[in-house]
Each structure stands twice: as C-alpha cells, then as structure tokens.
Amino acid sequence: MGQTLSEKILAHAAGQPVARPGEILTCRVDLALLLDSGGPRRIWPRLKELGTGVWDADRIVLCTDHFTPAVDAESAAILQLTREFAAEFGIRNFFDMRGIGHVLLAEQGLLQPGMFACGGDSHSSMGGAFGCFMAGFGAIEMTGVVVTGEIWIQVPETVQLNWSGRFGHGVVAKDIALFLCRELGMENGGRVIEYGGETVRAMSVWERMVLTNMAAELGAETGIVAADEVTLAALRAAGREPAAEALQWRGDADAAYLDVRNYAADDLVPQVAAPHSPANSGPVDSCDKVRIGQAYIGACVGAKLTDLHMVAEVLKGRKVANGSRLLVAPSSSAVMAQAAADGTLATISAAGAYILPTGCGACAALGAGVLAENEVCISSTNRNFKGRMGANSAQVYLASPYTVAASAVAGRIADPREFLA
C-alpha cells in the first residue's frame, strides 16, 4: 500500500522508509517559525533556565508581527526583546516589522516541498500550500524544538478534498474555507486536510494559502497542497531555486485516505460566518440584512496582494458607506509596496478606507481596529470567537475580501457579485 504526501514527509523527517497513521514519530525539524507573540518572550527565559542555546540558528525564522507597531511600553519591550534574541543567537532570517510571519515565509521562498516545519502559531498550517508539512504548536513545545531540533508527531490520517470546476466571479478560496468549516466542522483532530483538484491547481499559491491557513479552523493537524508548477514558479519569483526533487513530493496512487470528498466550485456562492464561530457559516444572503459598523481587511489569511486586488476591484469608483468604516492592514511591507506601485492603495484610499500598519492587528485584539461592546464587524480574518477582536459582545462576521469590501460600500453585509461586472 502506498503513502499519502503527509505520510511520506513525516517518514522522511523521522528517517524511516514508511509512516502509517497512528504511529508516533520523532521528527527532525527543517524549519521553525517563531513570532514575537509566542517566540523569544516566552522561549528565551526558558533557554536561560536550561542554560542552553538554539539547535540551529539557520533553521529558525523569526518575525515581529503581533505587537507591531509598538503602541505602549509593554509592546515596545516585547519587540525589543525579540530583536535582542535575534542578535544574541545570530538569527539571520529575522524579519523585523516587515509583515506577518506566515506571509513572509512565502514571500521569501523559505518553504520547499517535502519540508517538515513547525511554527509557534496555530496558523502555521498556511505553509502547507508549498507542499510541505507545517503545523502550529505552543511556545512551550517550540522551546523543545529550538533546543533539540525535534518534535513528536502522531501520524495523522489524510482527508483528500477535490474541488473541480471554476469559481463564479466574486467567489474565492476564502469561500471554500468558510464553507468547509460548516461542512467538516472544527473537530478534525488527527487528520491532515489535503486540498486538490483542478480548482485548487488553478489557484495562485496565495489563494492556496487561504485554504491551508484555515485548516487551523477545521481543527486539523494541518493542511497541505501537493507542489506543482505554480509552486515552483512562486519559489522562483521569490528568488529561490526549487529543489530538484520538489515535484516528487506527492501521494502514491494507491495511498489510503480516511476520506475523499469531491466538490464543485461552480456551485459555490460567497460565504459568511456569523458570530461566534467560523463553522457558523452560510451563503452571504443568510446575513444580508445585517448592518455593519466596521469592515476589516487584515491578518495572515486576508490581506495579501491578491486580497487587496479584490478589495480594489469592488471599491473602484465607489465610496465606503456613511456610518461604516473600512480598515485595511496589508499583510507585509512587500504587499504595501506592490499595492502602492500598481495603484491598488490609491483606489482603496480614494474610497475612504483607512490604511493601517502591517501586522496581525485587530484580528487578535492586539493592534489598531479593536471593537467596542456590541459593535458589528465584517472581517477578512479567520476567527470570530467571542472577544477575539475586542469586547465580548462584539459581533464579528467572517467573509472574503470581496464580500468585506462590498459590505463596506453597502453599509450592510452584501453579496459582492452585485458590485462586480
């Protein structure tokens, strides 16, 4: 019997020929992503307590994104400590205030198909869009990774989701992700979600990253998309030559899947997840009477250049509704630069949107754009748990950048297809 892509990667990382679901492996880590949130501020004191350093500075990528920019002495101190850690241990892949870590990994071409990678943040699954196995862990466990270069994994079952057909205009990967939260629920522990089919093959890596990012909301071990020419082109665009064997990292024809499901993209309509769960999703018209105060474009999942292009397409020649506000926090400096160069930022600003600094921002109630009691927000982010973006009674709806922009113009939750030619 053959192996799935994830099984092959885990077997390789554990130095054995085969890995079967349920087996517990000790895997060697190819890359560890640390962020300012659960990174040095939590790990460095433990390294001091252990009297040790990091196992391999060149396999660590460190980014500041959760507490950027500093808004008070506490956040400034966290960023300062993060910088000191990078200097102390000689972390060359240190990206200070350049954007959100998960997006930077892609922009910098740091993920190769077949890699086994760990990140100190639940949305580390996003990296799986490059055909690697990348999963999120807590800072205590990342301490173990940083010290030993190893971590234990129970080999997950693989669930294969095949999407065929073409999206209608205004329907995107985020709509698939929200649809799947309802369809599969948020309790998919012990499973890897492998996304495939012609719809996924036709997506850019940036859209594939939306799917793997929100494997976290499915509660899965992680999400993954097998590498193809699109992946290799993205690596080359980032200035990295793909490894010679990159395309060999794929599941065997006779691999065993826990479940294989087929979906048609043609039938999908824009989705919205109502408070307070990503699984509380449905077609956009199920929420279309809801008036919104804030519309938010941000976070790892929802403020890449492709996302800003969707926003600008809706906003071109239109204005944000009176009584509503649109906040846009581009996910990286590179996104900001490209969006400035191609006119996207001008279109968005001309509509009356408020451009925020790059970073995780209001998604986790850490930066600008936090919500007051009872405020209603539609957001391109990935979680709408109670209190996630601020006050416990705030109502957060999740949607695609298209739908968020359309809602900002309408002042209520709106179907973006009404705004697209």
Next chain:
Amino acid sequence: MKIISGRAFVFGDDINTDVMAPGLYFKAPMAEMARHCLEAVNPDFARQVQPGDLIVAGRNFGVGSAREQAALALTHLGVGAVLAVSFGRIFYRNALNFGLPALVFPGAGLIRAGDTLQLDPVTGRIERPATGESWTVQGLPVHLMAMIEAGGLMPWLKLRLAKEKT
C-alpha cells in the same frame, strides 16, 4: 502521579483558547490574564475555582490559537485536570507539556457542575463518590509518560540536556 480530587466546573462544546486567554490581556502579567480566564462563558469561574478543581467539558476543548497562556491560565488558577469529550490539538499538547493532565472523557455530559470527582490520570479512573459511580478512560499517553513523570517538558529537557553532557 497522585490522585486529583476537586469540584467539577462544567463547560459545553468548542470552548476556545481566546476565551481562556483573551487577547486584550496578552501584555498583562499571568495573574491578571488568569482573572479573565473563561469569563466570556462563565464570569464567576476565575473567582470560584479552587486548587485541584477539574474542568469537565464537551467536544473540542481548547480549539483555536497556539497561545500557551490558555493552558497556563488554568494551571495558574490551580485547575487539577481537564476532562473533555475531545480536545483542540495544540491546547492538548500545551496542557501535557505543562504537566496539566488532559484526558478524553466521552461521558463528560454525565457530570454536573459542583460534583466532586476523583481522577487517577495514569490509569484514567474517574470516580464520583457522592453517587458511587466510576468510569475508566484512556490514561495519559504512554509515549509521553517519561516527560509527564519528569513534571512536564521543561524538567524533561533539563534531564535530557544533563544526560547529553555526561
């Protein structure tokens, strides 16, 4: 590991990490964050919970973020163990790494708030003395017992590093 004995605090399904460790208190010391632990779903929890008390919850307890403060807020408040129908994967690993027993208990729905429970986390035996009932669930994972017996990941790393030096 010794027997854990305490009152049950009962929660439903999908209790997420953000309500255990709200982002608004991320920069505050743990003592302050812990005061707000679970307040969005039970405003009295942090005030009422006593050392050794147990959390009994439904499906997917700890779904969401990687923030280890979710598990740390519980240990800070003295929670003795978490019994749930199922767990969010990162929360589960964090809890065990901090020495907080987390056991899958399919019968969690049978427990009422305030019940006194006794738990042997190694054998997985759960008792409710008031009714004389008991349940046996899967104990702590065998492959992690060395780490758990050492007291968690940090003490285990200390042992490992000491061994490497000799």
